[in-house]
Amino acid sequence: MSITILGIESSCDDTSASILRDGVIFSNIIASQDVHMEYGGVVPELASRAHQKNIIPVVHQAIEKAGIQANEIDAVAFTRGPGLLGSLMVGTSFAKGFALSQNIPLIEVNHLQAHILAHFIDDVNNKYEHPEFPFLALLVSGGNSQIIVVKDYLTMEVIGETIDDAAGEAFDKCAKVMGLPYPGGPIIDSNAKNGNPHAFEFNRPRIAGLNYSFSGLKTSFLYFVRDRIKENPNFIQENRNDLCASLQYTIVEILMNKVKRAVKETGIKQVAIAGGVSANSGLQDALREAEANKNWKVFIPQLGYSLDNGAMVAITGYFKFLKNEFVGQETAPFARMTI
Numbered sequence: 076m077s078i079t080i081l082g083i084e085s086s087c088d089d090t091s092a093s094i095l096r097d098g099v100i101f102s103n104i105i106a107s108q109d110v111h112m113e114y115g116g117v118v119p120e121l122a123s124r125a126h127q128k129n130i131i132p133v134v135h136q137a138i139e140k141a142g143i144q145a146n147e148i149d150a151v152a153f154t155r156g157p158g159l160l161g162s163l164m165v166g167t168s169f170a171k172g173f174a175l176s177q178n179i180p181l182i183e184v185n186h187l188q189a190h191i192l193a194h195f196i197d198d199v200n201n202k203y204e205h206p207e208f209p210f211l212a213l214l215v216s217g218g219n220s221q222i223i224v225v226k227d228y229l230t231m232e233v234i235g236e237t238i239d240d241a242a243g244e245a246f247d248k249c250a251k252v253m254g255l256p257y258p259g260g261p262i263i264d265s266n267a268k269n270g271n272p273h274a275f276e277f278n279r280p281r282i283a284g285l286n287y288s289f290s291g292l293k294t295s296f297l298y299f300v301r302d303r304i305k306e307n308p309n310f311i312q313e314n315r316n317d318l319c320a321s322l323q324y325t326i327v328e329i330l331m332n333k334v335k336r337a338v339k340e341t342g343i344k345q346v347a348i349a350g351g352v353s354a355n356s357g358l359q360d361a362l363r364e365a366e367a368n369k370n371w372k373v374f375i376p377q378l379g380y381s382l383d384n385g386a387m388v389a390i391t392g393y394f395k396f397l398k399n400e401f402v403g404q405e406t407a408p409f410a411r412m413t414i
């Protein structure tokens with residue numbers, strides 16, 4: 076029997092819907108929200124309003140692009156959390172209404188699991204190589220930095236995580252210090268390509284075990300830049316690429332040191348990255364280097380499936396459908412959901 080899933084993602088500032096049939100993505104429509112740019116970060120109230128505006132057109136496009144009819148959908152999967160409550164409510168309410176109208180089951184999806192399971196997506200034009208269980212996942216986004224042992228599609232264990240800021244937050248907040256717009260991560264990445272990663276030194280955290288910390292780096296970066304501006308008001312403009320390259324080098328080194336340690340401790344040499352920061356070219360290069368020198372097998376998600384998207388929700392929904400893991404109409408979003 077063929078299984079068709081509609082996946083809905085609305086946890087932060089992207090409204091997305093995707094149609095998946097038997098593990099293959101047929102459409103993945105993403106409406107991003109520009110409205111937050113001028114505020115230097117996502118404004119929750121504005122995000123909810125934009126989701127409300129976008130959700131129906133986005134779902135409509137996803138169904139149309141997949142070339143199916145709404146009544147061919149077997150289940151609707153939605154992000155229940157973690158995320159911004161008002162944003163989650165829009166996707167959850169839509170999914171509940173859609174399931175009710177079509178008389179099909181509802182599947183709740185954990186956004187963090189979905190980022191990891193994006194590695195099992197195939198699309199109409201491509202079949203990708205998928206990791207084998209167990210593998211390690213480095214989940215790095217604007218809200219999370221975690222190292223996870225993935226034992227099965229739906230069995231995951233967090234073995235390390237940030238005790239304060241996430242890696243993406245470190246990128247974005249330091250970008251703000253340099254006067255760059257939100258989200259600063261991709262801009263730092265592109266500026267870093269033209270800078271010297273050893274131009275400046277920033278403090279590395281000393282945290283035991285597999286946990287991360289990024290708030291000290293953010294503060295050290297802020298004080299460093301403030302002090303230099305006192306001596307030279309044009310310091311940022313004159314050193315932007317070097318600042319970006321040195322900061323990125325530091326963040327990537329912090330991330331990689333703990334991943335190397337996790338590989339050593341678990342003996343698992345397959346490493347998959349997930350979350351928005353997985354798009355970072357410095358991190359991808361460092362992983363490729365470890366693959367070449369340390370005999371790791373590294374999995375980097377396709378760009379369309381690494382940022383927030385409905386396809387990762389649909390594939391997670393598919394694995395849950397196979398296990399009959401459905402929820403009732405009384406389900407509600409859960410902003411602080413963990414793996």
Ligand code: KG4
Binds near residue numbers: 218246260264355381
């Ligand atoms: O997973 P994601 O799309 O959203 C959530 O956090 O929910 O991740 C967004 C984060 C932002 O902090 C953004 O700056 C960061 O991912 N990011 C990057 C890059 N692309 C996105 N950080 C560094 N380098 C990139 N190329």
